[in-house]
Amino acid sequence: MEAEQTTTAQLAQELRTTVGRLVRRLRAEPGPPVAQFTLLARLDRFGPASISDLATAERMRPQSMAQTVRDLERAGLVSRRPDPDDRRRAFVELTEAGHVMLSDTRARREGWLAEALERELDAGERETLHAGLVLLRRLADI
Amino acid sequence: MEAEQTTTAQLAQELRTTVGRLVRRLRAEPGPPVAQFTLLARLDRFGPASISDLATAERMRPQSMAQTVRDLERAGLVSRRPDPDDRRRAFVELTEAGHVMLSDTRARREGWLAEALERELDAGERETLHAGLVLLRRLADI
DNA sequence: TATTGTTATACTCTATAACTATA
DNA sequence: TATAGTTATAGAGTATAACAATA
DSSP: OHHHHHHHHHHHHHHHHHHHHHHHHHHHSSSSOHHHHHHHHHHHHHOOBOHHHHHHHHTOOHHHHHHHHHHHHHTTSEEEEEOTTOTTOEEEEEOHHHHHHHHHHHHHTTTHHHHHHHHHOOHHHHHHHHHHHHHHHHHHTO | OHHHHHHHHHHHHHHHHHHHHHHHHHHHSSSSOHHHHHHHHHHHHHOOBOHHHHHHHTTOOHHHHHHHHHHHHHTTSEEEEEOTTOTTOEEEEEOHHHHHHHHHHHHHTTTHHHHHHHHHOOHHHHHHHHHHHHHHHHHHTO
């Protein structure tokens, strides 16, 4: 089907372009780097976790996750608590400063996204967006 | 509304996480770097354009776009044609090699995304995705 | 003066390779 | 041997600053 194929290819390009624009928009917002903020938010929502678990959750190499954690640790925003049952592992958790940074950023600056979702989209649109994200997630996990 | 706020915050986090995963997934696919491929696809679809126009279209700094164009030019995939009406400007356009690379990549490797859209999603889901992308684009353009 | 474009430089993000320590 | 984690290194992607040429 010629028309169908064209549509799919266009959708692919649209997706690529839109994702690129969105990433740049997110990055432009002041506050900690996106990857670091994402990790802080994850730790806050799901609690302490090991490097491996965090890497798996974000579909990222453990070495890459280790870098992000190292940067956050140097900034004093997360700390490590050794796993008493397995001395190879350590739980990464938010420090008090990490909590403060997170809520601070959410409230003052990085809240941009949440605010935009509230302000620019109505309830129905948020549902549509959610449905779209579920599909994007599925594509990302293939 | 407490519940409403929580939902919006969660949606924001979901968006952030999903976009991150998707970017990494796209990057993992073999072929030319994502930014370069995106530009090749744009030139193919919309025709020659100046650096400034391309930067505006992708919501990117002209200096950043100049880098991408320079890399593609060095690889022989795009060329510049001076604008006869304005000697500051030049039109960036696909070379024959650029066309070949584009269709080659689309067919063999980078076609992953288009294929996935065909294979993993049905027509209704593609519509939902499209609607979601329109909203994401709106958010990116705020 | 404003616009188009360039080069230099730096930061973020993430990957692969090679390694240590523990299980 | 397998798993958890680290450091070293490199490449992609993009930004800001400072500049040159043209309008």
